[in-house]
Amino acid sequence: GTCFDGRVEGSMRMDIEDSSYMYKGDFRFSEMDMNQMFHEVFKTDQKWHGLLSGKINFNIDKNAQKGLGAKGNIVLTEGNVSDVPIALSIINILNLGIPTKVVFNRGYINFTINGDIIEINESKIYSDSIELTAAGKVAFDGRLDITVIVGFSNDTLKSIPLVGKLVDFVIGGVRKRLTKVHVGGTISKPESTLAMLTSGRKTI
Secondary structure, eight states: OEEEEEEEEEEEEEOOOOOEEEEEEEEEEEEEHHHHHHHHHHHOOOOEEEEEEEEEEEEEESSSSEEEEEEEEEEEEEEEOOOOOOHHHHHHHTTTOOSSOOEEEEEEEEEEEEEEEEEEEEEEEEEEEEEEEEEEETTSSSSEEEEEEEEEEEHHHHHHOOSSSEEEEEETEEEEEEEEEEEEEBSSSSSEEEEOOOOOOOOO
């Protein structure tokens, strides 16, 4: 069928015998309108544009206290996403005088859900000036416990004061300047602090 101007397909099963799961299902979706989804599902007026594709497998345990379990991945393409509170918090803590607004245009996230906790196994989001690689936990009530590796484009490094703990890494044969930030607080009011990042050769 269709959902938020994109395509969705999947299946759901209900177990009524001795299985520990009451419901199981899987859904796949492609090119869903991000702005429409956020407006209708999350009741936000934030203008974030882009296309979302991915898949989600879930189960609802009728016996366990945690209840909901799920895993999946989501990919963002053709994005125009700016004024993200977590990104703004990171930019502020690093004291980066980036001359233009940071607009993210693509990214992805791999996640699992255990009860009321979303575990971000791997995620990355890109703009023309910085890229954020994140892993950690997000509670359904908005609490954050995330570690973010911040990478900078060469053009950005030329136009900003290098304030903060930036470390040289060689990634895929390309030298990059990175720094590490821990993000706590909540989704609406994130709190960022610098964390230690040692230099070396590493693939990210």
